Structure formats: structure tokens, C-alpha cells
Amino acid sequence: MSNLGTLDLEFLYLGIKKNGTFNEKDIEESELKRLGVGRTLDELASLKERNLILMNNDGTFTITDTAKNIFWDHQVPLRIKILRILDIRAFPLEKISTYLNEDEKMVFEEIERLRKEQLIMMSPLRTDAGLEKMYEILDAGIAELENPHKNIQHKNKNELIDELILQIKELSISDEQKNTILDKITQIKEQSK
Structure with missing residues (x-):
């Protein structure tokens, strides 16, 4: 990228x-x-x-x-799209969500996950309007872009299912829909044991 x-x-x-x-x-x-x-x-x-x-x-x-397909394909995970944007240059949250046509709250949550994984970092930038949070990609984030499937291969099925459950719980859908999806995933998890 x-x-x-x-x-x-x-x-x-x-x-x-x-x-x-x-x-x-x-x-x-x-x-x-x-x-x-x-x-x-x-x-x-x-x-x-x-x-x-x-x-x-x-x-x-x-x-x-x-x-x-680079930035706007819904099949590409949001984390990869964010890393691709930041591979171009550092941006504030608003610009990232604007360029990706994604909800700012969703982008912020994913950015926080990426920060915790130490793939990106936030740097304050002093502007006329005050301090602005700029996000930039780290070497580990660039490595993730070069081989996005590497991390998935190192996780076992249960870890992936647990991550999926957490992500589903954060979705903006009805509790009934969440529970239906979570029940099916739990069944898959039980069958894989």
C-alpha cells in the first residue's frame, strides 16, 4: 500500500x-x-x-x-482498512472515518484495539484549534499489512470464536439477533471441542 x-x-x-x-x-x-x-x-x-x-x-x-477494494470493500476488515489509510500518512480520527465512509465510533473502537495491539500509536499535534490526536502506523502495523493472515494462523479456533463473540456483543443490532448469533457460535464452539 x-x-x-x-x-x-x-x-x-x-x-x-x-x-x-x-x-x-x-x-x-x-x-x-x-x-x-x-x-x-x-x-x-x-x-x-x-x-x-x-x-x-x-x-x-x-x-x-x-x-x-483498497479502502471501501466491505469484505476487507476495518482494521486492515485503517492500517492502509495510516500507511499513507498519519491522520486524525475524523479524517480516517471520513475517508473510509465508516461510523466514527466504530473506527475509534477499532483504533483502540489496534493501539492495544501496538500496531498504531496516537501522537498529540498542536494546532491553532488546540491539541489534535493524530494516529500513525507502527512497524508492527506495516508487518500486519504485509501478511494479514499471519496472526490468524497462530490463534486456535477457540480464541477466534471468543474474539468473534466479543465483536458480536458490540454490534448495534437487537439483543434477540445477538443472542441468536451467539447461540449458533456457542454450538460451533462446543462441537469443535
Whole structure:
């Protein structure tokens, strides 16, 4: 993921905000207008070259599935998406949740888990508005990105089931739905003994 930069993320996010397709006017109306014509064209060419956007006949740009899968695929765990964002550069919580189109509370909870696992760290940054919490990836987080399945292989089935139970308990669904899911998982756990 380290071949993606902040501008790549900003352009891709613009496309995601615009339902996968954006045009010159969308760029002009966004914060990306600060780049000027030359840098904008360079960035668009770079994204196209890396198969992250496609140029349509009508002059619009479409985000490719390859690009969508990096940050916005629902099959990719939130922890991996957060690590990918932070692999680009340090961001505050608000920016991370905005770029990922995820609930800020969910992102914060996952960030706290990542901090406890020492994959990311929080650094205070003094700004005009006061102190801002910036999150950045650590070497262990980069290693996790390079081999995301490594940690799963070292855990036994019961540990994975216990983690899953904890995550289900934190979901924002009815208690009845939670209990139904938890009962099924408990049955699986009992059968695997």
C-alpha cells in the first residue's frame, strides 16, 4: 500500500463520494482545486496508469474495482482498512472515518484495539484549534499489512470464536439477533471441542 499517496487517496475518495464517477467540475469544487491544472493532470495520469481510475468517453473518471477494494470493500476488515489509510500518512480520527465512509465510533473502537495491539500509536499535534490526536502506523502495523493472515494462523479456533463473540456483543443490532448469533457460535464452539 505504500505506493499510494495522500493525493491518490483524496482523488479516490472524491470518486467514492460521487458514486464512483467524477468530472472536472467535481475537482474544481473540491479541495483538490488547490493543485492547479498541471499537478491535477499528473495525478489523474498516475491513477490511470496504476489502474485506479478509468477515463470515460464523456471526459469523466470512474474509480476501478481495484481502487474500491483498497479502502471501501466491505469484505476487507476495518482494521486492515485503517492500517492502509495510516500507511499513507498519519491522520486524525475524523479524517480516517471520513475517508473510509465508516461510523466514527466504530473506527475509534477499532483504533483502540489496534493501539492495544501496538500496531498504531496516537501522537498529540498542536494546532491553532488546540491539541489534535493524530494516529500513525507502527512497524508492527506495516508487518500486519504485509501478511494479514499471519496472526490468524497462530490463534486456535477457540480464541477466534471468543474474539468473534466479543465483536458480536458490540454490534448495534437487537439483543434477540445477538443472542441468536451467539447461540449458533456457542454450538460451533462446543462441537469443535
